[in-house]
Amino acid sequence: MKKPTLNLSRRTFLSQSTKATLALGIGSSVFGSAFLAACSGGSGEEEKIMLSTGFEQTPLGYDYAALEPHIDAMTMEIHHTKHAAGYAKNLADAAAEESVDISKPLEDVLMNISKYSTKMRNNAGGHYNHEFFWKTMSPDGGGKPEGELAEAINASFGSFEEFVTEFENAGKTRFGSGWAWLVLDKNQMLAVGSTPNQDNPLMDVSDFQGVPLMGIDVWEHAYYLKYMNDRGGYIGNWWNVINWNAVAERFDALK
Template sequence: MKNSNFKVSRRYFISRTSKATLAIGIGSSMIGSAFLTACGGGSTEEGGVILRTGFEQTPLPYDYTALEPHIDAMTMEIHYTKHAAAYAKNLGEAAAEEGVDVSAPLEEVLMNISKYSTKMRNNGGGHYNHELFWKIMSPNGGGEPTGDLSDAINASFGSFADFATQFENAGKTRFGSGWAWLVLDADKKLAVGSTPNQDNPLMDVSDFQGIPLMGIDVWEHAYYLKYTSDRAGYIGNWWNLVNWDAVAERYDALK
């Protein structure tokens, strides 16, 4: 009987300790600290401009039709003006309600999201994720990365093809709605994983953590009008849109 009670207590202790460790997050690592410094308020450094995310929705850098035929114009318009706009609006409300300084980088909030409300988590994540998503796509995208980013992908995954397979699998196997990511982790290595809903790897509550270099939205609203239930087809075609220059800029700013 005593042995049984010990096992229960030990499981509880391990569970609580794991959750406490998880809540520390990527922000406590050296790469996380460097990332926050690069994103720091009022930064005029090039890296800070590239990495920093504000609290307001920025203009879409291309027309709704620009990503045809891989993402249709109606999906882009609805996605940007309805879904993403709602996240930005609700984030502004949450920031006002919780006394957040909106002149500071949103990344600071996300790295400490366990201290904030569910409204902040859902809408802060949704806003950050979409702001990154628009930036790392381009009508002139596609192909493969070059330079240091290419070398890092080869070193971490073996080849670009192996990386692409892992990334696609992360998106295809994400249960329900969420995102697949390429990140720079706490050990300064590239890693692939996914998060549910509008969570992202910056969050101290996430079980997959790192500094996002690129991410793909696998919520149905991102692809259903064109692909219906064919998430794999959407992900496969999405490679034609990836702006590797933008992804490499993020990597170089962190490196």
């Protein structure tokens, strides 16, 4: 009896190869491994504190009204105490159900998220994204980056203005809910992209990967009370609260 032959088209092969590559994620790269080691304290306590994320919600570093008029107080309060707090609670439940060691950084889960449940993916992502979001905003934010971060942005995008345009487009064109990001990719190059829902570029299932330097929440709950359906207006005003010092410190630590 003649053995059946496998007729694998080029399109199917490329599709399956791409999925296999994504499943490996940034964690399979040398840079990703070094980042995870730093989160675990392998490069020193200072880097661990700066780069790693825990499983519990941390207090907001400023008042709910501190980002006015660009982000209103009611949005910030609801966002932090309801949406973000809900992700933290559900993450704790998922971690208990799936026997996750919560003494390790959350980044370890995210970079291997394909091994976990949808509940873990949604809530680990939601918790990480919001913890990161609060830290990259400041009442004293705005302006432009300086030093090596500014040089890297100019080298990668041509100018700060071109970077702003690309970043804003990533946020405005994200279909439905999600996030726009500036990341350092596995080749330690700057890149801009977006992810759906509460996914992020650390996840091994993401089609946009890298270690986040900054990110903006473009879910409607982040802006609707003030901006209604004007996502572009919200993103444009967000530059007034971006904490470039925090972004630069993270960039320096990752280098």
